[in-house]
Amino acid sequence: MKTKRFAEIDRRQFLRGSMALGAISPITAIPAIQPSPSGADDRQYWVEVLAKVAEPVLRSASQRRLKADLPVEAPHGNAADRRQFTHLEALGRLLSGIAPWLESGPDGGAEGKLRNQYAEWSRMAVQSGTDPASPDHLNFNQGSQPIVDTAFLALAIVRAPNQLWHKLDPPTQRNVIAALESSRQIQPNYSNWLMFSAMVEAALSLMGVWWDPMRVDYAVRTADTWYKGDGVYGDGPPFHWDYYNSFALQPMQLNILDNISKVSSAWNSFQPAMMVRAQRYAAIQERLISPEGTFPPIGRSLCYRFGAFHLLAEISLRRKLPEGVSPEQVRSALTVVMRRMMQAPGTFDEQGWLRVGFQGHQPSIAESYISTGSCYLCSAAWLPLGLPASDPFWSGAAMPWTSKRVWSGEQVSADHAISGD
Numbered sequence: 382m383k384t385k386r387f388a389e390i391d392r393r394q395f396l397r398g399s400m401a402l403g404a405i406s407p408i409t410a411i412p413a414i415q416p417s418p419s420g421a422d423d424r425q426y427w428v429e430v431l432a433k434v435a436e437p438v439l440r441s442a443s444q445r446r447l448k449a450d451l452p453v454e455a456p457h458g459n460a461a462d463r464r465q466f467t468h469l470e471a472l473g474r475l476l477s478g479i480a481p482w483l484e485s486g487p488d489g490g491a492e493g494k495l496r497n498q499y500a501e502w503s504r505m506a507v508q509s510g511t512d513p514a515s516p517d518h519l520n521f522n523q524g525s526q527p528i529v530d531t532a533f534l535a536l537a538i539v540r541a542p543n544q545l546w547h548k549l550d551p552p553t554q555r556n557v558i559a560a561l562e563s564s565r566q567i568q569p570n571y572s573n574w575l576m577f578s579a580m581v582e583a584a585l586s587l588m589g590v591w592w593d594p595m596r597v598d599y600a601v602r603t604a605d606t607w608y609k610g611d612g613v614y615g616d617g618p619p620f621h622w623d624y625y626n627s628f629a630l631q632p633m634q635l636n637i638l639d640n641i642s643k644v645s646s647a648w649n650s651f652q653p654a655m656m657v658r659a660q661r662y663a664a665i666q667e668r669l670i671s672p673e674g675t676f677p678p679i680g681r682s683l684c685y686r687f688g689a690f691h692l693l694a695e696i697s698l699r700r701k702l703p704e705g706v707s708p709e710q711v712r713s714a715l716t717v718v719m720r721r722m723m724q725a726p727g728t729f730d731e732q733g734w735l736r737v738g739f740q741g742h743q744p745s746i747a748e749s750y751i752s753t754g755s756c757y758l759c760s761a762a763w764l765p766l767g768l769p770a771s772d773p774f775w776s777g778a779a780m781p782w783t784s785k786r787v788w789s790g791e792q793v794s795a796d797h798a799i800s801g802d
Contacts, residue, residue: 419778419779420709420712420774420775420776420777420778420779421770421775421776423712423713423716423775423779424766424770424775425492426716426719426720427716427719427763427765427766428492428495428766430719430723430763431479431482431760431763431766432495432499433723433729433733434475434735434757434759434760435475435479435499435760436733437450437451437732437733437734438451438471438472438475438506438757439475439499439502439503439506440502442472442502442505442506442509442510442517443501443502443505443506443509445509445515445516445517446516446517447468447471447472447506447509447510447517448468448516448517449516450732451467451468451471451734451753451754452730452732452734452753453467453752453753454736454737454744454752454753455751455752455753456737456744456745456747456751457747457748457749457751459749460752463750463752463754464752465520465523465524465526466520466524466526466527466530466752466754467752467753467754467755468510468517468519468520468754469510469519469520469521469527469530469531469534469754470526470529470530470533470752470754470755470757471753471754471757472506472507472510472519472530472534472754473530473531473532473533473534473537474530474533474688474754474755474757474758474760474761475757475760476503476506476507476533476534476537476541476545476760477533477534477536477537477540477760477761478688478757478758478759478760478761478762478763478764479499479503479537479760479763479766480536480537480538480540480541480544480545480767481540481541481698481764481765481766481767481768482496482763482766482767483496483499483500483503483541483544483545484540484541484542484543484544484545484767485766485767485768485769488770500544500548503544503545504544504545504548504549504553507534507545507549507553507557508549508550508553508556510560511553511556511557511559511560512553512556513556519560521560521561521563521564522563522564522566522567524567525567525568525569525570526750527564527567528564528567528569528574528577528578528581529574529577530754531560531561531564531577531581532576532577532578532580532581532633533758534561535561535580535581535583535584535585536580536584536632536633536636538557538584538587538588539583539584539587539636539639539640540636540764540767542587546587546588554588557588558585558588558590561581561584561585562585562590564578564581565578565581565593565596570617571617572616572617573616573617573625573628573629573630575599575600575603575604576600576604576629576630576633576634576637577629577633578596578600579596579597579599579600579601579633579637580633580636580637581596582594582596582597582637582641583597583636583637583640583641584640586640586641586643586644587640587643592644594645594647597637597641597648598647598648600637601634601637601638601648601651604630604634605651608658610798610800611661611665611798611799611800612626612657612658612659612660612661612662612664612665612799613626613658613662613665614626614630614631614658616630621680621681622679622680623679623680623681623682624679624680624682624685624689625680625681625682626662626692627662627666627689627690627691627692627693628682628685628688628689628691628758628761629691631655631658631659631662631692631695632691632692632695632761634655634659635655635656635659635695635699638651638652638655656701657799658799659692659695659696659701660696660701660702660703661703661798661799662692663692663693663695663696663697663702663703663706664703664705664706664796666689666690666692666693667693667706667710667711667714667782667783668783668784668796669784670714670715670717670718670782670784671784671785672781672784672785672788672789673717673721674714674717674718674720674721675718675721676689676718678739678746681748682748682751682755682758683739683746684737684738684739684743684746684747684751684755684756685755685756685758685759685761686722686738686739686756686759687715687718687719687722687759687762688758688759688760688761688762690715690718690761690762691758691761691762691764693711693715693762694715694761694762694763694764694765695764697711697712697764697765697768697774698764698765698767698768700768700772705783705794706783707773707777707780708765708772708773708774708777709773709774709777709778709779709780710780710781710782710783711765711774711782712765712774712775712777712779713779713780713781713782714782714785715762715765718762719762721740722739722740722759725738725740725741726741726742727741727742728741728742734753735753735756735757735759736753736756737751737752737753737755737756
């Protein structure tokens with residue numbers, strides 16, 4: 382691994398080059414609610430945000446310094462406890478969001494160069510994090526939290542099998558398999574956590590080793606009994622007003638069955654209804670974004686910021702947006718949300734690491750399980766960067782999203798629940 386060479390490559394060269402071409406201004410100079418003039422500008426902005434958030438994690442992890450460098454902000458005074466888990470949180474969550482972009486392949490210009498660098502850093506990070514002899518060896522099986530972020534690492538691998546699996550050397554592949562298998566000793570909570578165990582098994586099936594069909598079956602069938610209607614599942618038997626349908630449950634459902642279906646048809650019958658429900662929930666998510674680019678701060682884990690739109694991003698990546706929701710309006714809405722959140726004072730510390738909060742630095746909003754690494758689930762909104770620049774998501778002109786159209790007095794079709802599913 383060419384750690385030193387890649388460590389010398391500076392993200393700032395990419396940003397300077399982009400600004401020299403007049404593509405974008407620095408993050409702090411863009412008014413939060415000003416729409417971009419084109420999809421190309423939006424894509425450039427998304428890549429800049431990705432680079433700003435990802436660089437500290439990937440640079441440190443590629444140098445086997447993640448544990449040394451990552452600050453552990455734990456607002457409930459439990460830093461010693463969260464230090465056991467926060468590093469895998471940061472790496473697994475970040476990679477799960479940038480994986481489609483890494484997998485989309487090299488292209489010309491600054492973005493392709495940056496992608497190649499970050500893909501190499503990501504592989505080095507996986508190697509370091511799963512090597513038992515590494516100072517950055519991550520915790521995959523002690524306590525309960527690791528099942529969550531082992532699953533996000535597994536999700537990253539199935540989203541980028543070429544970059545994050547096939548390009549790993551054989552010893553690293555064996556270490557990854559051992560790490561994922563070791564998480565089986567954790568009993569998941571009776572909640573969206575069932576998907577985490579199943580997601581690990583889906584990744585193991587991709588890797589060509591034995592996987593446990595019972596864990597997949599239990600997760601898929603149990604979650605189906607939690608369905609409440611109109612695109613929404615309970616997080617367990619109760620219904621909670623939060624974003625966990627999007628943070629984890631529905632995106633993982635889709636990816637689990639996508640991958641398991643390649644080796645078993647046992648659960649294929651669940652896929653059509655899952656997609657209809659996911660499309661409805663994506664439509665609801667798009668409508669939750671206000672004309673100003675805000676969304677309701679409801680429920681747990683608000684420190685994941687725009688990771689709340691994981692499911693909307695997933696459906697966009699799949700080119701499965703429901704009727705009446707265009708890719709251009711989703712791109713325009715998510716761009717304004719990102720601008721508002723990334724420009725908020727205090728979002729980053731002096732070294733560029735994310736700080737705990739929803740709009741800026743707000744440690745009071747955090748639950749006891751939140752620490753610095755938790756915040757990197759914001760990356761889930763970047764999935765559409767896996768689409769080529771020629772895709773309508775990026776090539777189309779900016780469009781007002783639903784709430785912006787409604788509140789400006791435009792004629793908009795009536796919204797309807799789905800039924801009979």
